[in-house]
Amino acid sequence: MKEDRTMSKFKLLTDGLVKNNPTFVLLLGMCPTLATTTSAINGLSMGLATLFVLVLSNMAISLIAPVVPDKVHIPVYIVVIATFVTLLQFLMQAYTPAMYETLGLFIPLIVVNCIVLGRAEAFANKHGVGESALDGIGVGLGFTCSLTVLGLVREILGSGSAFGWSFTGGADGMLAFVMAPGAFLCLGYLMVLFNKFLKKNS
């Protein structure tokens, strides 16, 4: 029984990473995914910002869910999520101003990221604090990894560098990959690869 529980906890973490990967499988949160992944660093930071909000809002919502009347649960959840996003905004502005400058526009949009409200609705309001936190970490890491990979591929093809480290000696990359069309193309091909890999392993 005890082993069963640890197994399921481990499964909570990995589900978000692979089986329920928000980007490549559920296709949620496409706006930040396409817009912020112009480089690996940007993708990584956007992913971590979402992870922060996701874990905290999952925990808070799992705590208050039993007393929230059904008819007003969406507004209550949105207020809770918006609070954490604003908190994150203050913190980034104060301690990582450079990062805030790059991602600033997209941070408030985390409020309407379907992943966050989606996990609150589908998981956190039916489970305990610990499990909700784990679920938040799993899904958040899944989102972070996907965004980092997508950002890395676009940065390598588009700017000829990886994590800001240039390996082409100043030569230009394929510009299209830094712009919107490249985002769609990369996302499409990565999705194909990811799902092919999933099928082979199941």
Place this chain on the structure above:
Amino acid sequence: MAAKSNLTNMVLVLGLVCLACSAVLGGAYVITKAPIEAAAAAKTQAAVAQVLPHFETLEYNADNHYYTAKDGEAVVGYAIESTVVGFGGPLSLMVGVTVDGVVYNTSVLSHSETPGLGAKCSTDAKFMDQWRGFDPAVKKLSVKKDGGDVDAITASTITSRAYTLAVENALKVFDGLEQDVVVPEEEPLTDEGGQDNE
């Protein structure tokens, strides 16, 4: 899971949740206020330090958006904020002008130019370096295509023109300072594609 809804508990829960959230945010605002201001000040300081020689104190003039940099009592130069319309949106520069009216250096505060093309205005060394010590009395302040002395970024003439206009506007502000006249800092950039604008 969720409790059954009635008017009392709906109002009560929503009210309490909003109250708790605003309390948290109010607290966070108070705590982060000082660091946020410090970060903004550090950013300005760094931006000015990039475009002017060594200085000790800064004074901001909010009407004309410029900083007066002083070393002791002597004025080292002026760092003038200048915003024009670029190719993809507003292009904001910090232009450092020394007291003799020569551009000391320029830096980009913010831009929304096309990555890899116009965005080079903040990374391209060749383009950036030509502004170092640019003397408007000697060189003509417009891009070579328009008969001036400014080397444009390849394939980004509109951005280069905007950049040049921003420097020109900053110099106008500087001229206004010398004569103690208030000069409008921003001029709309009309007919971006035309060859004979200016």
